[in-house]
Amino acid sequence: MSSFTDYLWAFVIGGAICVIGQLLISLTNLTPSRILVLFVTSGVILTALGLYEPLVEFAGAGAKVPLTGFGYSLAKGAIKGAMEDGVLGAFTGGITATAGGVAAAILFGYLNAVIFKPKTKK
DSSP states (O other): OOHHHHHHHHHHHHHHHHHHHHHHHHHSOOOHHHHHHHHHHHHHHHHHTTOHHHHHHHHTHHHHSSHHHHHHHHHHHHHHHHHHHTHHHHHHHHHHHHHHHHHHHHHHHHHHHHHSOOOOOO
16 A cells, blocks of 8 residues: 555544544543553454454554554453463563553653643633
């Protein structure tokens, strides 16, 4: 595929995932935190069933960046860890696979709080 179509499909798939989240917020009584957990869990389950990998190959960042992509990364790490280290690897593999992203989120959140003046919600 050309670069334009790669970007287009990433935008469409990522946007569709966001639309699902917005519909859940607007049409249900689910809290945002429950929706976030639902997305991560959905990513794990879809990866375990072998359904999320083709979406990642097709949409790239459009499928990896949303929270379902975090669940995908956790599941892929757990599967890899289980293959290499057995049961213990199933528990440590997901953490190892996502450690870089979690560390980056903490660092950039901290830098944002240092640069800008954080305020509490009223």
